[in-house]
Each structure stands twice: as structure tokens, then as C-alpha cells.
Amino acid sequence: MNQHRSDLHALAAAYALDALDPAERDDFTAHLPHCEDCRRDVAEFGATAARLAAATAQEPPPA
Numbered sequence: 001m002n003q004h005r006s007d008l009h010a011l012a013a014a015y016a017l018d019a020l021d022p023a024e025r026d027d028f029t030a031h032l033p034h035c036e037d038c039r040r041d042v043a044e045f046g047a048t049a050a051r052l053a054a055a056t057a058q059e060p061p062p063a
């Protein structure tokens, strides 16, 4: 019955993008303190999402 636990690792990107269902979010939030891999993934995805958000929120630079 460890399949659910392994699935949690795949939720890191969705968590960073705030795209999880509330139940999934709760599960992942509980998993995060125990999983260094997921903390790193969330940090990396979060940084990428922030860059994308900043890029799309601003006028594109003139070519």
C-alpha cells in the first residue's frame, strides 16, 4: 500500500503551481517535511513559476 506515498513525489510540480486538490495538498503538505527530494523540487518549480509569472506579467521587451 505504498503506491500512494510514491505518487506524492509526482505532486511536487502541481504543489508548487498551487494546482492540487485540497486533499492532495494536505497529503503533500504532510509529506513535504519528510522528503528532501520534494522540498528541492518544490523550490525549483516555485522559482521557475515565479520567473514565468514575472515574465508574463510584464510587457515583453522590444525585439
Ligand SMILES: [Zn+2]
Pocket: 008, 009, 031, 035, 037, 038
Ligand atoms: Zn517526496
